[in-house]
Amino acid sequence: MKNRNTLSHASRLSSLPPYLFADLERKTSERIAAGRDVINLGIGDPDLPPPENFTRAVQKHAADADAHFYPTSRGDPEVRRAIAKFFAGRFNVELDPDTQICVVLGGKEGLSSLGRAYVNPGDVVAVPSPAYPVYAQGIAALCDARTRIMPLKKDNGFLPDLAVAEGARALFVNYPNNPTGAIAPESFWKRLADFADTHPETLVCHDHAYSEMTFGDYVAPSFLQYTSNCVEMHSLSKVFNATGFRIGFAVGRADIISGMVRVKTQMDSGAPLFIQRAMADGLAGYRGTQPPPKVIEIRRIYGERRAFTEKKLAGMGLDVAKSAATFYVWVRVGEDEMPFVERALERDVVVTPGRGFGEEGRGYIRLALTQPLARIEEAMQRLV
Numbered sequence: 001m002k003n004r005n006t007l008s009h010a011s012r013l014s015s016l017p018p019y020l021f022a023d024l025e026r027k028t029s030e031r032i033a034a035g036r037d038v039i040n041l042g043i044g045d046p047d048l049p050p051p052e053n054f055t056r057a058v059q060k061h062a063a064d065a066d067a068h069f070y071p072t073s074r075g076d077p078e079v080r081r082a083i084a085k086f087f088a089g090r091f092n093v094e095l096d097p098d099t100q101i102c103v104v105l106g107g108k109e110g111l112s113s114l115g116r117a118y119v120n121p122g123d124v125v126a127v128p129s130p131a132y133p134v135y136a137q138g139i140a141a142l143c144d145a146r147t148r149i150m151p152l153k154k155d156n157g158f159l160p161d162l163a164v165a166e167g168a169r170a171l172f173v174n175y176p177n178n179p180t181g182a183i184a185p186e187s188f189w190k191r192l193a194d195f196a197d198t199h200p201e202t203l204v205c206h207d208h209a210y211s212e213m214t215f216g217d218y219v220a221p222s223f224l225q226y227t228s229n230c231v232e233m234h235s236l237s238k239v240f241n242a243t244g245f246r247i248g249f250a251v252g253r254a255d256i257i258s259g260m261v262r263v264k265t266q267m268d269s270g271a272p273l274f275i276q277r278a279m280a281d282g283l284a285g286y287r288g289t290q291p292p293p294k295v296i297e298i299r300r301i302y303g304e305r306r307a308f309t310e311k312k313l314a315g316m317g318l319d320v321a322k323s324a325a326t327f328y329v330w331v332r333v334g335e336d337e338m339p340f341v342e343r344a345l346e347r348d349v350v351v352t353p354g355r356g357f358g359e360e361g362r363g364y365i366r367l368a369l370t371q372p373l374a375r376i377e378e379a380m381q382r383l384v
């Protein structure tokens, strides 16, 4: 019989960059298979469990009489009302639950659906570098669009120069930031709001995946406090240690949200109702800007890990980007980060090469503090 297994992938897949981490992942797996004690600081997937009341809510709502039906693409109306209530308390922003909120299957899906709704082939999408790769790949590349890079440099506090985004169809920013850990000052939000208000041709999206992963006195604002001309993506993945539950929400201008909903109607049938309801229960634990006690505890643990790691790395003479947010530590290790990454792996510590987040990441590594403090301490000793 003839081998018919010759279908080529759609041409847009060729615009996805080669998978940079494949070699690193293979070497890591080989070391684990050989029985070595590998400490993985490469993945932003929380090691801590979700709060028990959150998982209990998932179990409880899975037994709801209507939980087995198809959900709606926009999200359950009651759940959207709960999100609006949370948003008013947490950010002091009033949202219309019927038009300004869409439940998403995690931020990644929300961003991809947003891209499909607004980005045309050949459009320019302004994306930071370094950045969460989905803006350049999941959105620009898979929508047959072009990226325009907004470099994030230490000297600028890892903030983009918005002039670069002139004329773009869409613009993505993310603070608290992955991978740099940077937070944006109020002056930046005002500049960005001014850009959004004066550039009706550009969709401005703030990805707020780490809104709740902040330490000390810092409370991350919503971009909607500065302008309503935007969309903002929220996720429960990191704050509730629930990356596998795939739940979050998009908020913003009604016409933008309605485009997303149209895409979602064709692509998925919305998040499972019982997960949506568990999200609503989880968000109901907020008292204004004050998170539920379990989230405060989760923050305390990540904050402690962060403070320890920043101090250790600085003690090694490395240039560490200090921050009051995220479990990512962004470290300058020289012109080319690969020798550092390889050496760390030889000592059974996995770190992510900065170039995986874009060209501007060259010379940096990212550490994800998703291991217990004792393991991070051990990793630091191995790196010395």
Ligand SMILES: Cc1ncc(COP(=O)(O)O)c(C=O)c1O
Pocket: 044, 105, 106, 107, 108, 109, 132, 174, 177, 178, 207, 209, 234, 235, 236, 237, 243, 247, 248
């Ligand atoms: C900046 C940023 N945005 C969005 C996401 C997506 O998170 P999720 O799809 O789990 O909500 C991540 C996950 O790592 C992220 O780092």
